[in-house]
Amino acid sequence: MKKLVQIRVDSRISKRICVMKALSFRQPWAELVLQGRKTMDLRTYNSHYRGRIAVHVSKTVERDACWENDFNPDNLDAGGVVGTVELVDVIPLTEADYEAHRADHLAV
Numbered sequence: 001m002k003k004l005v006q007i008r009v010d011s012r013i014s015k016r017i018c019v020m021k022a023l024s025f026r027q028p029w030a031e032l033v034l035q036g037r038k039t040m041d042l043r044t045y046n047s048h049y050r051g052r053i054a055v056h057v058s059k060t061v062e063r064d065a066c067w068e069n070d071f072n073p074d075n076l077d078a079g080g081v082v083g084t085v086e087l088v089d090v091i092p093l094t095e096a097d098y099e100a101h102r103a104d105h106l107a108v
Contacts, residue, residue, distance in 0.1 A: 022054035
């Protein structure tokens with residue numbers, strides 16, 4: 001069963017050491033999350049945790065999606081933690097719910 005993860009922007013992270021939970025995204029999705037333009041994500045697992053989480057960006061960049069969202073892919077961070085957001089809810093989705101939200105989680 002798919003899960004809808006709702007997130008709220010908290011802050012960008014400074015270069016300091018801390019231990020926290022994280023969600024990993026490819027670019028440009030990580031940048032869109034940090035800008036508050038992407039406020040939900042579809043995942044296949046559940047989490048009972050709510051609170052601040054790190055936004056990790058993988059080294060893989062979806063170049064076409066970057067251009068479609070007005071980002072130059074060569075100017076985006078890759079391969080590390082780039083900020084924090086608030087994980088506010090995880091909502092179980094039926095297949096029908098998943099189909100209804102599938103395009104929404106990409107909307108900006």
